[in-house]
Amino acid sequence: xxKRVVFDGKLLPYMLLLPQLAVTLxxxxxxAGQAVWQSFLIQDAFGLSTEFVWLENYSDLxxxxxxxxxxxxxxxxxxxxxxxxxxxxLFLAIQADKQIRGTGAYKAFLMxxxxxxxxxxxxxxxxxxxxxxxxxxxxxxxxxxxWNPLLNGNHAMTLxxxxxxWKQISYNFLFFLAGLQSIPKSVxxxxxxxxxxxMRRFWTIIFPLLSPTTFFLLVVNIVYVFFDTFGIIDATxxxxxxxxxxxxxxxxxxxxxxxxxxxxxxxxxxxxxIMVIGLTAIQFRYVERKVQY
Amino acid sequence: MVERxxxxxxxxxxxxxxxxxxxxxxxxxxxxxxxxxxxxxxNGQMPLRPGPYFLENYYKTIFVGTASSTxxxxxxxxxxxxxxxxxxxIGKIMISIVxxxxxxxxxxxxxxxxxxxxxxxxMLPVEVRIYPTYKIVADLGLLDTYAGLTIPLxxxxxxxxxxxxxxxxxPDELVExxxxxxxxxxxxxxxxxxxxxxxxIAAMFVIQFIYGWNQYLWPLLITxxxxxxxxxxxxxxxxxxxxxxxEWQLAMATAILAMLPPxxxxxxxQKLFVKGLVETEK
Numbered sequence: 001x002x003k004r005v006v007f008d009g010k011l012l013p014y015m016l017l018l019p020q021l022a023v024t025l026x027x028x029x030x031x032a033g034q035a036v037w038q039s040f041l042i043q044d045a046f047g048l049s050t051e052f053v054w055l056e057n058y059s060d061l062x063x064x065x066x067x068x069x070x071x072x073x074x075x076x077x078x079x080x081x082x083x084x085x086x087x088x089x090l091f092l093a094i095q096a097d098k099q100i101r102g103t104g105a106y107k108a109f110l111m112x113x114x115x116x117x118x119x120x121x122x123x124x125x126x127x128x129x130x131x132x133x134x135x136x137x138x139x140x141x142x143x144x145x146x147w148n149p150l151l152n153g154n155h156a157m158t159l160x161x162x163x164x165x166w167k168q169i170s171y172n173f174l175f176f177l178a179g180l181q182s183i184p185k186s187v188x189x190x191x192x193x194x195x196x197x198x199m200r201r202f203w204t205i206i207f208p209l210l211s212p213t214t215f216f217l218l219v220v221n222i223v224y225v226f227f228d229t230f231g232i233i234d235a236t237x238x239x240x241x242x243x244x245x246x247x248x249x250x251x252x253x254x255x256x257x258x259x260x261x262x263x264x265x266x267x268x269x270x271x272x273x274i275m276v277i278g279l280t281a282i283q284f285r286y287v288e289r290k291v292q293y
Numbered sequence: 294m295v296e297r298x299x300x301x302x303x304x305x306x307x308x309x310x311x312x313x314x315x316x317x318x319x320x321x322x323x324x325x326x327x328x329x330x331x332x333x334x335x336n337g338q339m340p341l342r343p344g345p346y347f348l349e350n351y352y353k354t355i356f357v358g359t360a361s362s363t364x365x366x367x368x369x370x371x372x373x374x375x376x377x378x379x380x381x382x383i384g385k386i387m388i389s390i391v392x393x394x395x396x397x398x399x400x401x402x403x404x405x406x407x408x409x410x411x412x413x414x415x416m417l418p419v420e421v422r423i424y425p426t427y428k429i430v431a432d433l434g435l436l437d438t439y440a441g442l443t444i445p446l447x448x449x450x451x452x453x454x455x456x457x458x459x460x461x462x463x464p465d466e467l468v469e470x471x472x473x474x475x476x477x478x479x480x481x482x483x484x485x486x487x488x489x490x491x492x493x494i495a496a497m498f499v500i501q502f503i504y505g506w507n508q509y510l511w512p513l514l515i516t517x518x519x520x521x522x523x524x525x526x527x528x529x530x531x532x533x534x535x536x537x538x539x540e541w542q543l544a545m546a547t548a549i550l551a552m553l554p555p556x557x558x559x560x561x562x563q564k565l566f567v568k569g570l571v572e573t574e575k
């Protein structure tokens with residue numbers, strides 16, 4: 001779509017674009033380029049000399065079992081958070097979409113966790129599940145369950161999954177509700193007249209019509225788990241115990257900051273960048289054309 | 294509801310109420326913890342009703358700070374967060390709205406290149422270019438400054454896309470009318486386009502304010518001085534690995550304070566927030 005009527009101006013449009021482009025080039029493209037360049041370099045321990053090593057950082061990285069472990073951790077984490085938050089919020093959105101009173105109020109009460117910082121969400125859940133004094137940790141202990149996210153990797157993963165899911169439900173809920181409300185009621189009524197029960201109506205009409213929204217949310221949720229959960233992980237488990245909750249992004253941070261391995265960290269960044277580009281491309285390729293609200 | 298069964302109407306309400314209670318529970322627990330004293334919490338006997346230390350704990354949190362960690366009062370951290378969130382939100386809106394204006398209302402060489410350069414930043418989240426960006430900010434001498442905290446996060450593809458989308462729906466007749474009236478491009482922008490964009494601007498403000506307030510990794514790296522800390526970073530330092538040293542009542546008061554501004558913004562401006570969210574992301 002293009003405008004028919006436009007203004008003349010030779011210099012003005014460039015002036016208008018200048019601030020945005022300046023920030024973008026200096027703080028986005030320049031560092032991204034640096035990350036790519038750095039990923040081909042190896043720096044000695046004192047930072048005195050650097051050597052161009054082609055793909056050695058990558059082959060090093062891909063030969064290390066820790067990297068694959070981090071990939072598996074990220075995959076499990078993403079799958080759990082996406083499945084849990086998508087199914088819970090879809091269920092809630094379906095309830096809110098039934099023509100009942102107070103949908104607006106329910107919406108208001110369900111959407112505010114969106115505004116809570118991931119790190120704060122992590123701290124809230126950490127407090128409830130703190131082994132020695134947490135409310136729920138104690139309840140679990142009194143039931144004879146030895147809960148300890150500080151020592152047990154699976155417990156730590158459960159904790160970050162819960163916090164990440166809690167934070168994401170409101171976002172998914174809003175989009176599912178918008179998607180549901182755009183489905184014409186007449187279609188559903190027609191199916192009901194034909195004798196289709198609620199479950200049948202859901203699986204044959206509502207779910208297929210909602211699938212573009214679901215797919216869009218799936219991509220968004222994966223990107224969210226990859227990047228935005230950094231705060232949750234750092235505030236609750238710091239990637240531990242024994243790297244059980246170390247996602248790919250957390251590993252970039254810890255290898256670069258604590259390990260001082262800038263080349264390896266940069267190589268990881270580049271791999272992540274390729275993943276984001278892939279995910280964004282998928283999102284635009286398939287979603288842009290199909291989602292209708 | 295297609296079926297007409299009176300009692301079935303009750304079920305969705307019940308489910309939603311349970312959902313809201315589960316969503317609100319962690320925050321309720323945090324609030325309750327922020328109103329008790331340290332010993333009640335640390336012996337694990339905290340009741341599920343608010344205690345008598347509300348004023349004392351919040352006073353201590355905001356003006357004094359915790360003993361075990363940085364001793365930095367949270368009031369100052371909140372101020373830093375506020376400056377950061379406002380600068381990012383306003384800055385993003387300003388540079389995005391003028392760049393969208395340029396892309397939509399002018400024809401010039403490299404117009405689409407400029408648009409794609411901005412658009413591609415969607416794919417470069419700060420987390421993946423973190424160390425090189427850190428280095429650039431350090432080289433520019435911007436560590437521990439508000440400029441360093443905000444400018445690198447100010448470029449925004451999403452805001453530019455939203456404004457571009459909105460400008461496309463503005464009728465061409467308005468441009469023609471302005472031109473006939475002899476208005477220049479900037480006069481049209483100021484007198485016609487800006488007033489029409491108020492809702493989009495407000496919606497964008499809500500989303501970007503939350504984005505700025507909730508930043509974690511970036512301020513974690515580029516602020517080293519305690520007095521430059523934001524509240525979202527500050528809370529992490531209050532939680533000490535040795536359980537005994539963590540002043541949970543103050544940490545929880547901080548958590549409540551840290552979520553108050555963004556949650557209020559969302560609740561008060563919910564219509565705009567939903568509009569902005571659904572429109573930018575689709």
